[in-house]
Amino acid sequence: MTIQTDLGAVLDQLYATLLSRKSADPDSSYAASLYAKGLDVILKKLGEEATETVIAAKNQDPSKLVYELADLWFHCFVLMAERGLTPQQVADELARRHGRSGLDEKASRPKG
Numbered sequence: 001m002t003i004q005t006d007l008g009a010v011l012d013q014l015y016a017t018l019l020s021r022k023s024a025d026p027d028s029s030y031a032a033s034l035y036a037k038g039l040d041v042i043l044k045k046l047g048e049e050a051t052e053t054v055i056a057a058k059n060q061d062p063s064k065l066v067y068e069l070a071d072l073w074f075h076c077f078v079l080m081a082e083r084g085l086t087p088q089q090v091a092d093e094l095a096r097r098h099g100r101s102g103l104d105e106k107a108s109r110p111k112g
């Protein structure tokens with residue numbers, strides 16, 4: 001049976017947890033261990049998860065792709081928390097773009 005979850009609530013809860021882990025013991029929290037290792041290690045993990053997502057996307061098993069995308073989203077959220085950004089800022093940027101074709105936006109960019 002698939003459990004239907006609320007996307008916004010799940011992401012809000014994850015981000016709140018990740019903020020709380022900023023003061024946690026790195027030995028008891030994976031997120032805290034990433035913060036302790038610093039930005040370069042977080043970026044390396046993000047790159048690895050992006051690569052694993054690409055590989056999974058070439059695979060026929062959709063559940064494997066969901067699994068890797070969840071890892072990728074998780075590490076994006078760690079990056080946001082580390083850099084003092086919020087998911088709301090990303091949502092606002094997506095909302096700002098909503099309704100404008102990416103083709104039109106690209107055509108309006110300065111040439112050069």
Ligand SMILES: N=c1c2ncn([C@@H]3O[C@H](COP(=O)(O)OP(=O)(O)OP(=O)(O)O)[C@@H](O)[C@H]3O)c2ncn1[C@@H]1O[C@H](COP(=O)(O)O)[C@@H](O)[C@H]1O
Binds near residue numbers: 071
């Ligand atoms: N959603 C996640 C989540 N998704 C993925 N991961 C971890 O991300 C890591 C992914 O790394 P890899 O796939 O490379 O796995 P690995 O081979 O074990 O890692 P490496 O040895 O290569 O570093 C694993 O350790 C996963 O457990 C997550 N860890 C935590 N969360 C959430 O964050 C919360 C806080 O977690 P802690 O900080 O550990 O308390 C948890 O309650 C969850 O809600």
